[in-house]
Amino acid sequence: DVKVTQSSRYLVKRTGEKVFLECVQDMDHENMFWYRQDPGLGLRLIYFSYDVKMKEKGDIPEGYSVSREKKERFSLILESASTNQTSMYLCASSRAGVAKNIQYFGAGTRLSVL
């Protein structure tokens, strides 16, 4: 069965801390994505990666960076967390090639920055 695993369901951090959110997929997918989900705004793409060590900015990359050293793992990094980064973060993966390919999502990490 397809699986995307996010390392934490809930996380509480302090302003200014460096925060790592980890995501692992077991489907050998080429593409991986990080979204944030906020009420009334839907899902917004932060970054995506289409191959190891390759990344592209999404719609809201400011304040975030990513790392993809292995095909199965995609990390989201908040260099210096701020209160406006309190949100639900969702990771997804998909096979590359055609637009009809499905994205598979993890359960999400709810991050609170105090």
Place this chain on the structure above:
Amino acid sequence: GDSVTQMEGPVTLSEEAFLTINCTYTATGYPSLFWYVQYPGEGLQLLLKATKADDKGSNKGFEATYRKETTSFHLEKGSVQVSDSAVYFCALSEDGATNKLIFGTGTLLAVQP
């Protein structure tokens, strides 16, 4: 650029009522269209999809038809259950290389017994 507009919620229905959640899109080409569902406390999962005009996607009693002439992909179900209570997202993808999805804002459905 591409965009998805879906009806705002929350939508509150009684069990066995008919459901429609409207979704319209703007795209330059011929996108694939999706409905994803998010149950409480979970991530998103695919509910159904359609990849070309006049295609009908269906799953778990839900249906949506890809209407190119009206640029719409409305979600319907004939008889909702309490277990259908969730947030529903309409989305499109035009980019075959990256499978980037453009999402609507989501519609919360609450079904009461």
